[in-house]
Amino acid sequence: MTCSVEGCDREVFNDVIPDSEKCILHCEKPVNSSHYENFPEERNAFYQAILDYVENNGIYSAEGEVESIHFRSIYFPRPDYKGENYLNVLDNIQEIHFDSCHFYSHYLKLKGKLFFQDCKFHDEWNLQNYEILDNVLYQNCIFCKAVSYDAKEEDHGKKLMIKY
Ligand SMILES: [Zn+2]
Numbered sequence: 001m002t003c004s005v006e007g008c009d010r011e012v013f014n015d016v017i018p019d020s021e022k023c024i025l026h027c028e029k030p031v032n033s034s035h036y037e038n039f040p041e042e043r044n045a046f047y048q049a050i051l052d053y054v055e056n057n058g059i060y061s062a063e064g065e066v067e068s069i070h071f072r073s074i075y076f077p078r079p080d081y082k083g084e085n086y087l088n089v090l091d092n093i094q095e096i097h098f099d100s101c102h103f104y105s106h107y108l109k110l111k112g113k114l115f116f117q118d119c120k121f122h123d124e125w126n127l128q129n130y131e132i133l134d135n136v137l138y139q140n141c142i143f144c145k146a147v148s149y150d151a152k153e154e155d156h157g158k159k160l161m162i163k164y
Helices: 040-057
Strands: 066-072 095-099 113-117 125-127 147-149
Touching: 040 066
Parallel strands: 066 095, 095 113, 125 147
Antiparallel strands: none
16 A cells, blocks of 8 residues: 555555554654654664655756755654664755654754745754755744754854744
């Protein structure tokens, strides 16, 4: 059976959530961080799927590097700092558009230019000093818990780009 998300032909991943009709990229992820200790196969499947997605959907430069990518309706679990970490894949991409994506981590450490549109942040969210893809960093986003920002001296005078 393939994923119920339109345009996605990945196999349904229901090892963890038995009645899920979505693939590993599009299925909901648990908010509870200790969950991932118990299901390493889930983290590995997500990592492999992100690698595959970037390979097939990335816009490449002449040098063969991924210049930009559009992620739609993907549920990003907490990163796995011990094993294969999907952030290492995203960190090499110059421009990332997160569209209707969900996040369960406290922050994402990424170097590229970012744009979050219609995203939902399920846990506390710490704002990083991201480069901005367009004029807005967060558009129509939902923050379920507290948002914090560690202001560094070089960031004084910069504006936080949140728009509703
Ligand atoms: Zn899917």
